[in-house]
Amino acid sequence: MQMDPCELSPSYVRSIAPYQPGKPISELARELGLKEESIIKLASNENPRGIGPRTRAAIEAALGDIARYPDGNGHGLKTALSRRYGVDKGAIVLGNGSNDVLELIALAFLGPGRSAVYAQHCFAVYPLATQARGARGIAVPAKNYGHDLDAMLAAIDDETYVVWVANPNNPTGTMLRPEELESFLKRVPERVIVVIDEAYNEYLSPELKSETVKWLRRHPNLVVTRTFSKAYGLAGLRVGYAMAQPSVADIMNRVRQPFNVNSIALGAATAALDDMEFVARSFAENLQGLRQIEDGATRLGLEWIPSYGNFITVRVGKANEIFRRLLKRGVIVRPVGGGYQLPEHLRITIGTAEENERFLSALAASLKE
DSSP states (O other): OOOOGGGGSOHHHHTOOOOOOOOOHHHHHHHHTOOGGGOEEOSSOOOTTOOOHHHHHHHHHHGGGTTSOOOTTOHHHHHHHHHHHTOOGGGEEEESSHHHHHHHHHHHHOOTTOEEEEETTOOTHHHHHHHHTTOEEEEEOOBTTBOOHHHHHHHOOTTEEEEEEESSOTTTOOOOOHHHHHHHHHHSOTTSEEEEEOTTGGGSOGGGOOOHHHHTTTOTTEEEEEESSSTTOOTTTOOEEEEEOHHHHHHHHHSSOTTOSOHHHHHHHHHHHHOHHHHHHHHHHHHHHHHHHHHHHHHTTOEEEOOSSSEEEEEOSSHHHHHHHHHHTTEEOEEEOGGGOEEEEEEEEOOOHHHHHHHHHHHHHHHHO
16 A cells, blocks of 8 residues: 655644635636726735835835845845844844744744643634644633733743734734733743734834833843734735844744845835835824724624724624625625634725725625625
8 A cells, every 4th residue: 555645744734724815816806707906805914005105116126136146134124123123133033924933933942842822813823833843832712802911821831932922913903001911021931932923013003012122121032023014015025024132033043044035025125114104104094994994894783803903803793604795796805713713703904995995885785695
């Protein structure tokens, strides 16, 4: 009998359920025979404003060197990040999106015989990255759809090496206040790496932002991750970063793939970082869009989870069925059943005012169908 080569893979890898991204516009167009320009996608928390003119100019400038390998150390972007946040360049790790950085943390600090703690309804990559390293995942029941920090602290055991925290949380949009987050950090044993994933940090108002970068000086076990995929509009280029103690960053860089961030992404991110006017407008327009979706959901008699990101999660009942009805109307949103454990909810990215209105109209029709 011939052996199945898949059996050569560790059992913990074979049992992984792969990450399911939001449905692409082109895929829906093929499936239903729709024109791509008639479809709106509010599924992957992208910035509906696209990119700013400075970023576009940097992308065009980078095209001239595309035949050459990028700067494997990302010196220009690290220098810009160092100036912005007041950290040493040796404290920065660049990644192919913050997803890559999260994987580097798992690769560097997790393995068989170790465990990681995360919340119910957390970002799917935390349990996936944990399982892919053969580590044991400890999922802590959510509190009001968010993190129960006291319960997460109690869940840490002798085998725990990493705790994953998203602030704001995806897919629920909940937020931890600075004082409660740092209080938690102070109580976590120093032998445990605490990851604070701030992918949606730019969508928080100033008074709600935690000074996590300053905390790095007094918490050597802290790693802060951020991305250019959301407010900066660079989801298609994939560039994110982590800030940590230089010794922790050094360990992560030892397992980082060479040239993991391409030259166009490096140039675009460096330019985008300085375009604070673009980010400020994205923040303001997102707030308006959030209110628009909240008001529309309320008029439809639906409950929603208060969100601090660029998305909102709405309880619609038979979510998978409503999702399919929306697809027929050319509207792509995100079901959050399965591993997210929210089978009655849909997550909706905040789009332009016109896209938000189109979604609400399609939702109203889908609920009546």
